[in-house]
Amino acid sequence: MTMFDHGQPTYAEVNRDVLSSMLETGPRYWMLLGTTMTIAGVCFFMPWIYQLIVGVGAAGMNRNALWGTYLSNFIFWIGLSHSGTLLSAVLHITNSQWRKSIYRSAEAMTLFSLMTAALFVMVHVGRLWFVHWSFPIPNPMGLWPNFRSPLMFDVMAITTYLTASSIFIYMGSVPDFAAVRDVSTGIRRRLYTVFSFGWRGTAREWHTLGAAYMFFAVFVIPLAVSVHSIVSWDFALSIVPGLHHTIFAPYFVCGAIYSGTAGIVTVMYMLRKFMNFERYIGEKHLDYLGKLLLVLSMLWTYINILELFTTWYSGTSFEMEALDFRMFGFYAPLYWEMILFCAFVPLLMLFRKIRLSWNKMLVVSILINIGMLTERFIIVATSQPRKFLPDAFGFYFPSWIEFSITFGSFAIFTTLFLIFIKWVPAVSIYEVKETLKPLRRDA
Amino acid sequence: MAVLATFRYEEDFLAGAERVKTAGIGRISLMSPVPLEAAQEVLGLEKSPVRRFSLAGAIIGAVAGFAMAVATALVFILPTGGRAIISVPPYLVIAYEMTILLGVLFTLVGFHIVSGLPAWRDRPYAPESNIDRFVVVVEGAAETDALRAETILREAGAEETRRVEDGQ
Amino acid sequence: MRSEVDMSNVLDKLREYSKPGYYDEFDYHWTMTIDLDRCTGCEACVVACQAENNLPIVGEERYAEAREIKWIRIERYWEGEFPDVKLNFIPMLCQHCDEAPCETACPVFATYHNQDGLNTQIYNRCIGTRTCAVYCPYEVRYFNWFTYTWDEPLEQQLNPDVSVREKGVMEKCTFCIQRIRMAKDNAKDDGRRRVRDGEVVPACVQSCPTEAMSFGDSNDPDSKVSQVMNSPRGYKVLEELNTVPSVIYLKKVHDDV
Structure with a gap:
């Protein structure tokens, strides 16, 4: 079965189509980029600067609820980053052909959501100006970080993930940078000569790249799994009721891949729609991604039920109280919204008709990510304000600054992605060519 | 010619x-x-000889990660939470991440050495x-x-x- | 600090460092007892703490936002239905747990356990991730959401022995570490090896009108605190969490029991 809905392109057409998406820029692009940059500046950076001046008190957190949307958004963005690189790596080592036209933008999604997530750490901490103390680099305190801290695992994991996924996407793009170099002139040519390392596509270069790329893929898979496990340990290694669960690591990893895959569907829709990649991103991809989402949604539902079940079965009063507040307390509507969007709506994808419709899949994928965003919020907002001592029970509601920064973070992600599609071929040229039948004299 | x-x-x-x-x-x-x-x-x-770089990087990373965590703890004896100064489980997590970090970086270096790139x-x-x-x-x-x-x-x-x- | 590793007994050292808890015995094991039977909930301790430790007055608005900073607070628990109600008070302060959940959480060692069994908080190192406070089951860690200032001439009453914290820093009860420090210095000046029982009195203990609280070194079997803490009424709050607190409460005895 072919990957292409509209007939198979030739090698030269692949180059032309992909490069033109990169090199030909209409006014609509600039308008969109200007809008997202403005939103990012006004909704994210300005409130953040205000918060830096007055203190984190600008957000809605208080003495009982010390973690808020900044942290829940951090988990959300880390989660969104989980599908791209992981899926790409898994499909690469299993030699799946359908990966090849979508993986580049999926990996870019990983990279940019990871950057957004890292920004949220900066927004979260009380003294941003000292945040480098949490890295094992010399500092004026003369003191290195505490490697026994779950947050330190996080620092190590995210640094590694950011490094590894940048290298992964960069190395996969080197031959395509060479293709850009070959068609451009002037400063762009010189720039891409540097980017492409002087790539010529010789058998030796391909051979080395293939080997290195395979190793990157092999390293990235256990890394991605560990990253979200470690993020979950920020919660699970506490003794807070509602957070202290062993199920948290698989729960977070599964949720992350789930939300990331939904994110890929959304991004694919946009690329297809606005970048004219209809020819390369076809129904086949949608069908496969839909099936993957379906499986992940069921896994997610299963783990969710298990979490409730083990809590209920333990019968500990603290845990029961946390469970009760989560399911029937103030944030109960959000909880049930999450169940609806993440457990029931995805079941629609059982129907082939829905799996093959771009518009319906767009709606489903966005609903899933709304559900996942609230899931993270619920985890943060319903557990740690209500721990053990009833007299110290608190309540958390985000302030307008947090709403604004949350909204702005989507603009940051979009801005980064928009910049990406003009600098890096969003569809891998050489790998799409690999899926094409080779040219034969008799053909 | x-x-x-x-x-x-x-x-x-x-x-x-x-x-x-x-x-x-x-x-x-x-x-x-x-x-x-x-x-x-x-x-x-x-x-490809790249694999040797990957292996070396991974091993060096694992050892270096664990050693870094232990050395830091030994230089600054700051007991926390009733845990041992050298507590193996958390340091294994650090070692795991460093294994991958150095594995990836060494593979990158290996790629450049073996392929002869960058060749500007x-x-x-x-x-x-x-x-x-x-x-x-x-x-x-x-x-x-x-x-x-x-x-x-x-x-x-x-x-x-x-x-x-x-x-x- | 024992940072020099003697090469001759490296193995011994390694064994020592691999031991859970690290400390065989604390130099002093500062312990507090609070007799709930004597506590009237007058909040004198809260005020004394405020004055001693330069706690900011956050104001009505911030208080409503639940952002007050009270290193010791009086928790109130009502028992029974109106009109047949009883009110119970529990002063809640940092329990200086020997196995504190908060300490492991900090990525920058801003909180650690010192040789006196104190859970210390080093403001200068804090970067404000607030993880320690989330991990604390007693919710006795307080965050500086803003930089608080003292209107003139109130800044004149600040205690010069205690630093004033800026925004983005976590703080909590220190068992009046400045007074412990001073008592140790005095002992040294007098040529004594140890601090005498009763020499260190934290502000809250000092101010308690009913003498519900006592403070001292539980390593010393003759100290007042050692005797009080062995009372059959003694218990630790949330002991089942295995945090090993250093604050021992004495149960309230009801007439009808």
Whole structure:
């Protein structure tokens, strides 16, 4: 079965189509980029600067609820980053052909959501100006970080993930940078000569790249799994009721891949729609991604039920109280919204008709990510304000600054992605060519 | 002096490469728009030595990660939460992440060393080889050898052959 | 700090460092007892703490936002239905747990356990991730959401022995570490090896009108605190969490029991 809905392109057409998406820029692009940059500046950076001046008190957190949307958004963005690189790596080592036209933008999604997530750490901490103390680099305190801290695992994991996924996407793009170099002139040519390392596509270069790329893929898979496990340990290694669960690591990893895959569907829709990649991103991809989402949604539902079940079965009063507040307390509507969007709506994808419709899949994928965003919020907002001592029970509601920064973070992600599609071929040229039948004299 | 022969079809390209290789003329590079295992076989490329870098990086990373955590704890004896100064489980997490970090970085270094990239200098290159043509390059051939190579390659079905300066 | 590793007994050292808890015995094991039977909930301790430790007055608005900073607070628990109600008070302060959940959480060692069994908080190192406070089951860690200032002439009453914290820093009860420090210095000046029982009195203990609280070194079996803590009424709050608190409460005895 072919990957292409509209007939198979030739090698030269692949180059032309992909490069033109990169090199030909209409006014609509600039308008969109200007809008997202403005939103990012006004909704994210300005409130953040205000918060830096007055203190984190600008957000809605208080003495009982010390973690808020900044942290829940951090988990959300880390989660969104989980599908791209992981899926790409898994499909690469299993030699799946359908990966090849979508993986580049999926990996870019990983990279940019990871950057957004890292920004949220900066927004979260009380003294941003000292945040480098949490890295094992010399500092004026003369003191290195505490490697026994779950947050330190996080620092190590995210640094590694950011490094590894940048290298992964960069190395996969080197031959395509060479293709850009070959068609451009002037400063762009010189720039891409540097980017492409002087790539010529010789058998030796391909051979080395293939080997290195395979190793990157092999390293990235256990890394991605560990990253979200470690993020979950920020919660699970506490003794807070509602957070202290062993199920948290698989729960977070599964949720992350789930939300990331939904994110890929959304991004694919946009690329297809606005970048004219209809020819390369076809129904086949949608069908496969839909099936993957379906499986992940069921896994997610299963783990969710298990979490409730083990809590209920333990019968500990603290845990029961946390469970009760989560399911029937103030944030109960959000909880049930999450169940609806993440457990029931995805079941629609059982129907082939829905799996093959771009518009319906767009709606489903966005609903899933709304559900996942609230899931993270619920985890943060319903557990740690209500721990053990009833007299110290608190309540958390985000302030307008947090709403604004949350909204702005989507603009940051979009801005980064928009910049990406003009600098890096969003569809891998050489790998799409690999899926094409080779040219034969008799053909 | 380098000879550059452009092929339209993969099988001609492979046949030409094979023949030049057998004739033993100069240094051969085979440029193609997609990775071709057959071309790598012609050149007799076996398992890439990159894997040694990856292994070394991973091992060094694991040891260094654990050692860094232990050393930090020993230099600053700051007991926390009733845990041991050298508590193995958390340090294994650090070691795990460092294994991957150094594994990836060493693989990157290995790629650069093995492939000889970055090479930001003029080397024989045909831009169409990055689009839809297959190119055989014979470098470092004397005049007679270059002629011989051109004949062989044209016989194999090269669309065109041209001569360029050798790469430095 | 024992940072020099003697090469001759590296293995011994390694064994020592691999031991859970690290400390065999604390130099002093500062312990507090609070007799709930004597506590009237007058909040004198809260005020004394405020004055001693330069706690900011956050104001009505911030208080409503639940952002007050009270290193010791009086928790109130009502028992029974109106009109037949009983009110119970529990002063809640940092329990200086020997196995504190908060300490492991900090990525920058801003909180650690010192040789006196104190859970210390080093303001200068804090980067404000607030993880320690989330991990604390007693919710006795307080965050500086803003930089608080003292209107003139109130800044004149600040205690010079205690630093004033800026925004983005976590703080909590220190068992009046400045007074412990001073008592140790005095002992040293007098040529004594150890601090005498009763020499260190934290502000809250000092101010308690009913003498519900006592403070001292539980390593010393003759100290007042050692005797009080062995009362059959003694218990630790949330002991089942295995945090090993250093604050021992004495149960309230009801007439009807």
